[in-house]
Amino acid sequence: MSSTLSGNTLTAEAQAQLRHDLRTPLNHIIGYTEMLLEDATAPEQRDRLEQALGGARAALELINAALGSARRIVPGDVAQLYEALQAPRETIVEAVSRLLAPEPNGDGAVNADLRKILSAADQLAPEPTRTPADVKSSQTPAPSAPPVAAQPSQARILIVDDGAENREVLRRRLEREGHAVETAENGRRALELVAARPYDLVLLDVLMPELDGYAVLDALKGSPATRDIPVIMISALDELEGIVRCIERGAEDYLHKPFDPVLLRARINASLEKKRLRDLEIEYLREVNRVIEAAAAVEGGHYRPGTLAEVTRRDDELGHLARVFDNMAQQIKAREERLRDRVRDLRQEIEMARRDSKETESALDGGNLRSGENFAQRYEIIAVMGRGGMGTVYRAKDLELEEEVAVKTLRPEFVADKTLLARFKDEIRLARRLSDANIVRTHDFGEWAGVCFLTMECVEGITVRELIDTRGRLGVSATLAIATQLAHSLAVAHQHGVIHRDIKPQNLLVDEAGVLKVMDFGVARLAERSTANTEAGLVIGTPAYMPPEQLMAEQVDARSDLYAAGVVLYECLTGQLPFQAGSVISLVAKLLKEDARPPQEVNPEIPPALSALVLRLLAKRPEDRVQTAVDLGSQLAALG
Amino acid sequence: MSRILLVEDNEMNRDMLSRRLQRKGYEVTMAVDGRQGVDMARSGGYDLILMDMSLPEIDGWEATRQLRAAPETKTVPIIGLTAHAMAGDREKALEAGCNDYDTKPVELPRLLGKIEALLGGPQ
Numbered sequence: 001m002s003s004t005l006s007g008n009t010l011t012a013e014a015q016a017q018l019r020h021d022l023r024t025p026l027n028h029i030i031g032y033t034e035m036l037l038e039d040a041t042a043p044e045q046r047d048r049l050e051q052a053l054g055g056a057r058a059a060l061e062l063i064n065a066a067l068g069s070a071r072r073i074v075p076g077d078v079a080q081l082y083e084a085l086q087a088p089r090e091t092i093v094e095a096v097s098r099l100l101a102p103e104p105n106g107d108g109a110v111n112a113d114l115r116k117i118l119s120a121a122d123q124l125a126p127e128p129t130r131t132p133a134d135v136k137s138s139q140t141p142a143p144s145a146p147p148v149a150a151q152p153s154q155a156r157i158l159i160v161d162d163g164a165e166n167r168e169v170l171r172r173r174l175e176r177e178g179h180a181v182e183t184a185e186n187g188r189r190a191l192e193l194v195a196a197r198p199y200d201l202v203l204l205d206v207l208m209p210e211l212d213g214y215a216v217l218d219a220l221k222g223s224p225a226t227r228d229i230p231v232i233m234i235s236a237l238d239e240l241e242g243i244v245r246c247i248e249r250g251a252e253d254y255l256h257k258p259f260d261p262v263l264l265r266a267r268i269n270a271s272l273e274k275k276r277l278r279d280l281e282i283e284y285l286r287e288v289n290r291v292i293e294a295a296a297a298v299e300g301g302h303y304r305p306g307t308l309a310e311v312t313r314r315d316d317e318l319g320h321l322a323r324v325f326d327n328m329a330q331q332i333k334a335r336e337e338r339l340r341d342r343v344r345d346l347r348q349e350i351e352m353a354r355r356d357s358k359e360t361e362s363a364l365d366g367g368n369l370r371s372g373e374n375f376a377q378r379y380e381i382i383a384v385m386g387r388g389g390m391g392t393v394y395r396a397k398d399l400e401l402e403e404e405v406a407v408k409t410l411r412p413e414f415v416a417d418k419t420l421l422a423r424f425k426d427e428i429r430l431a432r433r434l435s436d437a438n439i440v441r442t443h444d445f446g447e448w449a450g451v452c453f454l455t456m457e458c459v460e461g462i463t464v465r466e467l468i469d470t471r472g473r474l475g476v477s478a479t480l481a482i483a484t485q486l487a488h489s490l491a492v493a494h495q496h497g498v499i500h501r502d503i504k505p506q507n508l509l510v511d512e513a514g515v516l517k518v519m520d521f522g523v524a525r526l527a528e529r530s531t532a533n534t535e536a537g538l539v540i541g542t543p544a545y546m547p548p549e550q551l552m553a554e555q556v557d558a559r560s561d562l563y564a565a566g567v568v569l570y571e572c573l574t575g576q577l578p579f580q581a582g583s584v585i586s587l588v589a590k591l592l593k594e595d596a597r598p599p600q601e602v603n604p605e606i607p608p609a610l611s612a613l614v615l616r617l618l619a620k621r622p623e624d625r626v627q628t629a630v631d632l633g634s635q636l637a638a639l640g
Numbered sequence: 641m642s643r644i645l646l647v648e649d650n651e652m653n654r655d656m657l658s659r660r661l662q663r664k665g666y667e668v669t670m671a672v673d674g675r676q677g678v679d680m681a682r683s684g685g686y687d688l689i690l691m692d693m694s695l696p697e698i699d700g701w702e703a704t705r706q707l708r709a710a711p712e713t714k715t716v717p718i719i720g721l722t723a724h725a726m727a728g729d730r731e732k733a734l735e736a737g738c739n740d741y742d743t744k745p746v747e748l749p750r751l752l753g754k755i756e757a758l759l760g761g762p763q
Contacts, residue, residue, distance in 0.1 A: 012726075016724045016726050017724075019723065019724055019726075020694065020722075020723045020724045023723040023724075023743070023744055023745055024650065024653070024723045024744060026744075026745045027653060027656075027723060027744040027745035027746055028652045028653065028656060029745075030745045030746070031653075031656035031657065031660060031745070031746060031748075032656055034660070034748060035656065035659060035660055035663070038663065056745075060745060116652055116655075116656075119652075120652070162649050162672060162673065162696055163649055163650045163651050163652075164649070164650070164694070165650055165652070166650075166651065166652075185696050186696055186697075207651065207672070208672070209649075209672045209673040209675070209676055209696065209697060210673075210697070236651050236652070236655065257651070257652070258652075
């Protein structure tokens with residue numbers, strides 16, 4: 001360990017580095033001064049240059065004396081040397097500054113060399129940041145000395161320069177300003193460092209071996225990860241072409257060596273401020289994006305509350321928006337969870353109903369079509385699914401699309417009137433547009449061998465009619481599950497201008513997952529007209545679910561469906577109809593003069609708010625009811 | 641006119657020394673690191689090489705050894721330059737293959753004397 005002296009002394013390497021750091025600027029000062037002296041003719045000019053040269057020689061002597069290789073050097077010696085160097089340094093600066101002439105009158109080339117001398121002289125200035133640790137003292141740093149806390153305004157700056165002296169000058173300057181500085185001695189190393197950690201600013205030398213400043217600049221600006229880091233190019237060449245080339249390639253600014261300290265600081269601060277504002281803008285956009293993504297997640301049903309926690313802490317408009325949004329999303333989430341619970345209850349009801357009535361399916365007798373029969377040259381009949389007032393529903397295989405469908409044949413008396421049939425087709429055309437999880441999809445209308453038929457989505461399920469018939473009244477949460485989904489399906493249909501006209505438990509299918517599917521949208525149009533036409537009261541379907549205006553063949557609108565929904569919910573909750581009568585005439589009479597008994601009176605388990613909501617759906621005059629299906633959905637959601 | 645290859649990484653040193661040598665009548669070409677210096681020297685045409693010893697990529701010591709090992713540059717005179725000015729640097733430089741050695745700050749008359757001695761007379 002001959003090169004390392006014991007105790008608080010500098011290692012041989014540290015001494016060598018220090019000698020190098022001080023002799024290099026002196027080399028510049030002496031070299032340029034002597035060169036200028038060779039050209040100088042005016043006595044006053046020569047005097048100044050001689051003064052500067054004298055200062056440089058004095059400084060060199062001080063350095064040689066202090067850093068002679070045989071000496072043991074302690075950090076105190078270094079501080080003392082720097083102090084001693086200030087007198088000759090001031091002599092140099094004083095002499096050279098007086099020679100600097102304003103550019104239009106002065107010689108540009110001479111001024112450039114004079115500035116180089118001043119820049120070199122700057123490197124002889126004492127360093128307040130220079131500590132024993134910085135000059136590689138062999139002594140371990142005192143453990144009591146805490147690291148200086150980073151100031152908020154401090155920036156992380158990377159200096160890229162192949163010249164060790166230039167790196168050092170810049171590093172010292174910037175560290176004095178309070179910045180955290182790292183250096184790279186070539187372009188390759190610079191790209192490695194930038195890839196490894198974020199910087200606020202890069203100072204980039206133009207002329208470097210191998211990868212030059214232009215190539216590094218191109219690499220930085222070509223990558224999305226680094227293109228927002230401002231780059232200030234530095235070069236000894238003060239050419240317009242070079243400056244333009246850098247700015248065109250995305251450099252923030254351009255500085256030429258030797259640096260004017262004031263200009264350097266101003267440009268660096270300006271770049272950092274721009275970067276800070278850009279960072280704020282990028283962060284803002286990122287957070288706006290987070291809110292947008294959260295909105296999509298809510299729609300897609302996979303929003304996790306708290307996702308926006310970071311954004312909600314902002315105290316600006318965006319933070320406020322995020323808080324409101326997060327709150328809403330959490331409510332939606334809670335509502336969805338309640339709905340899931342209700343559906344689970346509903347499924348339990350379905351399972352039990354199935355167990356209770358095994359005979360339901362077998363009770364159905366066959367329709368006109370037989371199993372295995374080919375119908376309309378497209379459908380292979382599998383089995384009868386159900387029979388209604390208007391016809392028979394078969395499960396069939398669509399041979400064209402290799403898919404199971406439901407085929408509903410319509411009794412001839414319903415399609416006899418060609419005008420009515422045309423209107424019915426209009427209605428089906430509208431219904432075909434409805435596509436929703438809560439609606440049984442209508443596929444097609446056709447006529448084959450004199451039989452009119454509809455094809456629909458084939459849903460394996462149980463009707464709410466069967467549920468009520470086998471279970472009696474349903475629980476509150478199962479009813480709410482039905483009500484919420486019924487309200488949703490009506491909202492979708494009404495939005496498309498389709499009114500169901502025949503909402504009743506027979507038309508509400510619940511599949512095995514507890515999803516309610518409303519069927520026969522548009523179909524009731526046919527039945528209603530037939531009723532009106534046959535006068536004497538071939539009453540199709542079930543008048544018990546019809547509102548007064550429909551029974552009296554007045555104007556029917558979306559609110560008529562809401563009345564029917566009210567009857568269905570009444571029946572689900574209580575197991576009985578709100579009004580019971582033997583004929584249409586007595587039913588109408590009852591409807592007009594009697595109010596339904598509040599469901600809560602029939603079944604005390606029903607919450608008062610739900611009971612009141614059902615009564616509001618059953619209002620005699622459409623304008624007294626809940627007005628829209630969307631509104632019904634919100635009111636159901638508000639019930640908790 | 642003698643051609644000198646100046647291998648120097650410090651921009652200001654390159655600028656200053658090349659200009660001073662040009663004023664004295666030398667044709668100066670510059671390399672900015674050891675690798676470039678070796679490549680340029682081996683492509684030929686230089687009468688003398690001024691080699692800074694602390695260089696990026698390949699330092700001056702290694703570059704000198706490589707030049708001495710290559711047949712085309714085996715005999716080209718090399719003057720080592722360093723600002724470190726450590727005791728023993730001179731011997732080390734000569735050992736690596738330098739013909740002479742000088743320190744920075746450059747004393748031009750002294751350096752010119754060494755150059756002229758190796759080239760066999762002033763320009």
